[in-house]
Amino acid sequence: MDRGLSDEVIVVGGGVVGLTTAVVLAESGHRVRVWARESGERTTSAVAGALWWPYRIEPERLVGDWALESLTVYEDLAARSARTGVRLVEGVHAGLRLDGLGPWAARVPLADTSEGLSARLPLIDMPVHLGWLRQRLEEAGGTVEERVVRGLGEVRSAVVVNCSGLGARSLVPDPAVRPVRGQLVVVENPGITTWYTSAEKTAAGPGGGAEGSVSAYFFPQPGGLLLGGTAHEDAWSLEPDPDIAAGIVARCAAVRPEIAGARVLGHRVGLRPYRDAVRLERELLPDGRLLVHNYGHGGAGVTVAWGCARQAAGLVDPGPAA
Structure with a gap:
C-alpha cells in the first residue's frame, strides 16, 4: 500500500447516512473526517419529512433489520428531543394494513383501525438532528470538511467510506443510482x-x-x-x-x-x-485501500441510518469471520 496514504477514515457524504456512519466509526476509535460537498441545511437529508418508516428502499429482507435497529436508537434519542430533534409522535398511515407489511412490522407498535395503521413513531426535525450528529462526531474527535470530490480515487486514505447518496452516480460511477x-x-x-x-x-x-x-x-x-x-x-x-x-x-x-x-x-x-438495492459492501482496491459503500437508501435514509452505519463500520473492522 502507498505509504503516503492517511490512516484516517474518510467518509464521503455529509447527509444523515454519512454523519451517522462517521459517528459510529469515531466512537469505535477511528480518526474520522467527513468530506461533504454540502452540509447542514443544504443537504438532501435536511429537507426530508423524516418520519421513521421504510419507504422506497430495497431489499426488503435487509431493510427491516436496519430499520428496527435505527428505531431503537431513535426511541432513546426521543428522551432528549430538544437536543436531538427526535420526537415520538402519533399518527395514521391511511389505507395500510398490518398484513400488507413485512415481518419487521410485528416488532413495531402498530394497530389496525378503520382509517388505517395507527402508530407512535419517531418524527425527526432534520436541521436540529443533523447539527446534533455533527456535534456528537466532533465530541468523538471527528471533523467535517466542505470539499467537492469528483472521484473516489482522489481520496488518499487507507479507508474510504462512500456515503455520497445520489453523488455515487458520478463518483463510483454507478448509473443504477x-x-x-x-x-x-x-x-x-x-x-x-x-x-x-x-x-x-x-x-x-x-x-x-x-x-x-x-x-x-x-x-x-x-x-x-x-x-x-x-x-x-x-x-x-x-x-x-x-x-x-x-x-x-x-x-x-x-x-x-x-x-x-x-x-x-x-x-x-x-x-x-434511489437504487434497486442499497449498496452496503466492502471493496478492496488494487492499491490495497479499503472502500466501503453505503448508499442508495431512497426515501428511507433516516429510517435505516443507524442500522446501516453499524453494518458499514463492521465492514471497516470486519473481524476474523469476515
Whole structure:
C-alpha cells in the first residue's frame, strides 16, 4: 500500500447516512473526517419529512433489520428531543394494513383501525438532528470538511467510506443510482399535533414531465407543518413547481380543512437517492485501500441510518469471520 496514504477514515457524504456512519466509526476509535460537498441545511437529508418508516428502499429482507435497529436508537434519542430533534409522535398511515407489511412490522407498535395503521413513531426535525450528529462526531474527535470530490480515487486514505447518496452516480460511477424527486410545502401549523400519510397515486411530473406518484401527508415539525408529497423518478429539477405545490396543499386540506387557510412559509425540494438495492459492501482496491459503500437508501435514509452505519463500520473492522 502507498505509504503516503492517511490512516484516517474518510467518509464521503455529509447527509444523515454519512454523519451517522462517521459517528459510529469515531466512537469505535477511528480518526474520522467527513468530506461533504454540502452540509447542514443544504443537504438532501435536511429537507426530508423524516418520519421513521421504510419507504422506497430495497431489499426488503435487509431493510427491516436496519430499520428496527435505527428505531431503537431513535426511541432513546426521543428522551432528549430538544437536543436531538427526535420526537415520538402519533399518527395514521391511511389505507395500510398490518398484513400488507413485512415481518419487521410485528416488532413495531402498530394497530389496525378503520382509517388505517395507527402508530407512535419517531418524527425527526432534520436541521436540529443533523447539527446534533455533527456535534456528537466532533465530541468523538471527528471533523467535517466542505470539499467537492469528483472521484473516489482522489481520496488518499487507507479507508474510504462512500456515503455520497445520489453523488455515487458520478463518483463510483454507478448509473443504477437515480433521483426520485420530492417536493414539500411548509405552512404555519393551524394546531395539528399528529402526522398523517395516505397511499400514493399516479400524477404528472414537474412542468408536465414524466409521470410519478403523489400522496397526501403532513408532519408537525417545530418550524411549521410539512405538507407532501411527490415521488417523480429521474426528475432532477430542484426548483419548486407551483402547480405541484398547489396540488399538495389541496390534497392535505381534503384531509384537514384547516390547512387550506394556513400561511405558506416556504417550499422544499429534495432528490432521494434511489437504487434497486442499497449498496452496503466492502471493496478492496488494487492499491490495497479499503472502500466501503453505503448508499442508495431512497426515501428511507433516516429510517435505516443507524442500522446501516453499524453494518458499514463492521465492514471497516470486519473481524476474523469476515
